Amino acid sequence: MQRKDVETELGKINFVYRKGEPLIVCLNGFGSFDTAQSFLKIIDSLPENYGIFAPDYLNSGFSGKSLKGYTIADEANELASIINTFKAKRVIILAHSIGGVYMMPMKDKINNLKxxxxxxxxxxxxxxxxxxxxxxxxxxxxxxKLEDQIRADLSNILTPEENKDFWDTTEQNVQKFDEKDNQNAQAALENDSYWKNDLKLDDDITSVLITEEYRQKEYKRSEYASKNSKVVSLGTYHYIHFEYPREIANIVKDVAE
Known part of the structure; x- marks a missing residue:
């Protein structure tokens, strides 16, 4: 795995990657966690020949501060351009939380999204x-109780060294950004046209929606449901990948076949 910076008109985007097929694009939730660290145990459970692209959003993680006003769609376009440089024959997006909103505008711009x-x-x-x-x-x-639960789950799935690195990295990255940077990130989310349109996932894209049991009906009627989708009940809170990384990796491998 390698880490790289790419300068864009919006600001510096940092990502972890390795080349391979299919390319798994990991899109993080909103907040300070580094994407590669958040998906670490899923990545570790995937075959080593799979490619990985795990970017940090602007104003978070190892990426830089935004240079101007932007929306999620603007940033998603920049990410899609980077993804296409890998020239992958098959791309699978694995997204947590707000990562799904990033996926929507980039789905028509990524080559070979499966x-x-x-x-x-x-x-x-x-x-x-x-x-x-x-x-x-x-x-x-x-x-x-959310942070306590996150800390408990990470201590279960990470080694002591990985766990320490996760929280040390998170704290260091938080220190890089001030309140204005946080407000810029929040504005990108709130001002995006996604909330006002009716964009849905295409029927030719296979989708698996992993959720706690009580949200199953919500996802079956959501914009992420397609003719080729299914809803899988798993986990007890929003950070399901911190509870069941191996199970999620198996789902990724299933759709990759």
Whole structure:
């Protein structure tokens, strides 16, 4: 695995990569975690001949500060251009949370995109009109315990050295960015046209949507569902890849066959 910087009109984008087939594009959730570290145990469970592309978003991770105002679609276009330089014959996007929103504008720009695996990708519904069912209300109360649960799960799947490196890296990257940078990242999310359009995943793209059991119906009616999609119930909270990395790797291998 190698790490590289690419200068774009929006700012410096940093990514971890290795060449291979198929190319697995890892798209992270919103926040300070480095993408390659977040998907580390999934990557470790994939065949070594698989290619990997794991970028950090602007204003986060090892990437740089944004140089001007931008939207998720703007950044997604830059990422798609980088992905196409790998000239992969098959591309599979593996996205967590807001990574799904990044996937949508880039899906028509990536050459040879074959499949999408979403780990609770952010839906328009959950942002614009959250379901009122009791399970959603109860789950929202658990947000205060989120970091404790993340720390517990990472200590289970990572070695002590990997775990220390994960949190040291996260803290160092947080120090790089100030409140203005955080606001720029938030504005890119809020100002994106995605929330106002009806863009859906194409029916010729295979999709597997991994979610907690209580959100299954939401994903079956979501923009990520296609004629070639299925919903898989797994995990007990939003960071399912920190609970079940091997199981998710197996799903990626299944769609790659």
């Amino acid at each position: 499949a999408f695996v979403g780990i609770e990708p952010t839906t328009r519904e959950i942002i614009l009109n959250p379901p009122k069912e009791a399970a959603y209300i109860e789950k929202s109360k658990d947000m205060e």
